[in-house]
Amino acid sequence: MLSIEILKNIGIFENLNERELKLLLNISRMRHFEKGEVLFYEKEKAKYLTMLLEGVIKIYKVDPKNNEIILHRFVPKNFVAEMAVFEGVAYPASAAFETDGSVLEIDFEKFKENFFSNPEITLELFKSLTQKIKYLDNVIALTVVLDSTARVAKYICENEEALSMKHNKLAQYLHITPETLSRIFKKFSKLGFIEKHGSVYEILDREALEILFE
């Protein structure tokens, strides 16, 4: 059940006073989702300002061959696709839960009326928007600019967890097939850039990898 306590624990709202928190509570609700459930589909009209409270959400597009192209994974507590609500346009991508989770849904018109004059709130919203620009830029930098080899090199250099991820998940992230990923890992191993310890890889020559994508 949604409560003032929960709202208070969300960074962007922590400095709201009691009156404001009550108001916010009145224009919000919490919804729970199970793993696999879809929060929204691409091209659906955005209705609420949505913040992820618990769980992991993947944001993805579907290409003509029905491949999922994952743009980003969100963890709490972040606004999801606020751009679409701000602009009153359709969602540019779909969102689905990868674990059980919950979101906060806020009536956007009322939120705008009551909270947009609060500089702390607007500054947070700015940050949230610029963050989204960075995520999209990252997708482009990774997917449009680099070839598969460079993409893998960049990703494992910049995301420690990539080395212990399941390869088919990682491949999905990088928009390549598991087969291609396997071949690239093999190549890097042969070149002595990485080494396998059990099921986890270790980077031996970070500089060499960096040369590949810079």
Add this chain to the structure above:
Amino acid sequence: MLSIEILKNIGIFENLNERELKLLLNISRMRHFEKGEVLFYEKEKAKYLTMLLEGVIKIYKVDPKNNEIILHRFVPKNFVAEMAVFEGVAYPASAAFETDGSVLEIDFEKFKENFFSNPEITLELFKSLTQKIKYLDNVIALTVVLDSTARVAKYICENEEALSMKHNKLAQYLHITPETLSRIFKKFSKLGFIEKHGSVYEILDREALEILFE
């Protein structure tokens, strides 16, 4: 020479009072550029809040083979790469003038101090940021999700001017080679989807083209 008159004619500033305009004038300057000149390079630190006043700017990344990947073309009067200034990070792409032009450079820290409490200004900045998200989304929708044929179909359906553009410019936009573009146009002509009249193409079967990218 930069003047209050010029500032007054910029949409986002049109409701500022005399005092505010003078303040803005004090923290701004105008810079002129010639066709081909670079406004900023990718990875450079952003120093000023920049608005394009005259001319056309292309925003592009460079891939490892030194191909330019054009993300967007800006026309007046738009903020350019404000995200980088907001976040105090490096520009995620380069910007160069495609015609002679000029920009307004605003001292961001002082602008923030003095104008961020003005809801009209912040709302415009929101719009500008969400617009950028849409541009990037478009690049992804076009380049990552669709293959060349679908990309061309989408672009000529959604951008009338594409039909009379020079093919090598169009190809650059779509991140394909002129050869590939030529082959796709030929294919569309053979299929009766488009027809050439002089140097301009005409769409005969819009629905067929739409099926290709939907």
Add this chain to the structure above:
DNA sequence: AAATAGAGTTGATATACGTCAATAATGAGA
């Protein structure tokens, strides 16, 4: 320990585009 399913690997093959080179069409200047 045996059985089984999922994940990862490998090789053979297909395909979409890019590259290169030659040629053709177009358009601007003399």
Add this chain to the structure above:
DNA sequence: TCTCATTATTGACGTATATCAACTCTATTT
């Protein structure tokens, strides 16, 4: 109108990556 430079087209070929299928490894269940 002719010339020259740019732009567009075409064909032959190369390359990166996807696809498909077989196989191996690993981990979990019984």
